Amino acid sequence: MPRSPLRSPRPSIDLSKHLMLMRGYSQHPAAEETLADIPTQLCSEVLFGNDAPLELEIGSGKGLFLKTASETTPEHNFLGIEIVHKYAKHTAARLSKAQRENARIISGDAGPLVADRIPDGSLEAVHVYFPDPWWKKRHRKRRVVNESSVQNFLRKLRPGGRFHFWTDVLDYFESTVEMIAAVTPEFGVPIPEQKKQSTHDLDYRTHFERRSRQNQIPVYRVRYEKRG
Ligand SMILES: C[S@@+](CC[C@H](N)C(=O)[O-])C[C@H]1O[C@@H](n2cnc3c(N)ncnc32)[C@H](O)[C@@H]1O
Numbered sequence: 323m324p325r326s327p328l329r330s331p332r333p334s335i336d337l338s339k340h341l342m343l344m345r346g347y348s349q350h351p352a353a354e355e356t357l358a359d360i361p362t363q364l365c366s367e368v369l370f371g372n373d374a375p376l377e378l379e380i381g382s383g384k385g386l387f388l389k390t391a392s393e394t395t396p397e398h399n400f401l402g403i404e405i406v407h408k409y410a411k412h413t414a415a416r417l418s419k420a421q422r423e424n425a426r427i428i429s430g431d432a433g434p435l436v437a438d439r440i441p442d443g444s445l446e447a448v449h450v451y452f453p454d455p456w457w458k459k460r461h462r463k464r465r466v467v468n469e470s471s472v473q474n475f476l477r478k479l480r481p482g483g484r485f486h487f488w489t490d491v492l493d494y495f496e497s498t499v500e501m502i503a504a505v506t507p508e509f510g511v512p513i514p515e516q517k518k519q520s521t522h523d524l525d526y527r528t529h530f531e532r533r534s535r536q537n538q539i540p541v542y543r544v545r546y547e548k549r550g
Pocket residue numbers: 323380381382383384403404405406409430431432433450451452453454466528529530531
């Protein structure tokens with residue numbers, strides 16, 4: 323999908339409190355030695371030094387969701403995982419400039435991080451907005467919402483925890499709803515989420531939501547709540 327060009331954050335911006343790096347992962351430049359390593363346990367206590375509920379976003383892009391949600395819900399912590407390093411860095415710079423104490427981002431691949439480092443039953447919510455569709459059938463297994471990831475989301479969420487999934491790709495939406503009913507029935511019925519009227523230019527959940535609305539592309543929005 324075409325993306326708008328992204329400027330690198332000014333070197334004077336301190337990213338060390340907001341950006342963590344999955345080392346050994348090929349997409350990051352070798353020079354990022356000053357960044358924090360990823361802790362073995364990704365939980366509120368280790369990441370933020372408190373026990374506030376932790377919400378996870380996978381594929382944060384330019385970080386609008388993390389920046390807005392960490393402001394509107396200051397009693398929760400927010401962790402983003404973004405595989406493209408320059409986007410993770412851009413998001414970290416936004417969070418740093420906004421002085422967010424309750425949001426951080428990891429530059430790395432969500433698959434293994436969610437599976438191996440997030441304690442079971444610990445998450446308040448998982449957010450996946452406008453994941454890359456991987457149109458070709460042989461590439462479908464690269465989708466971040468797939469049979470194995472939804473089982474991980476279910477395992478990592480606390481009872482009552484939420485999984486939000488929005489996309490503008492009808493096939494991705496329909497096949498995911500069908501797959502969740504078959505693979506993770508503990509998620510219960512899909513709950514439709516409503517489009518909110520925006521009151522200013524950045525009043526959208528994510529940049530891709532803004533882009534879809536501006537181009538009048540329909541968006542399919544759903545939430546699941548893990549049964550207790
Ligand atoms: C189409 S963009 C949507 C960005 C943002 N959620 C939005 O709605 O504006 C999908 C994002 O997911 C990221 N992504 C893809 N695979 C990922 C993975 N395995 N782990 C983390 N991020 C991933 C991409 O780099 C990209 O930034």
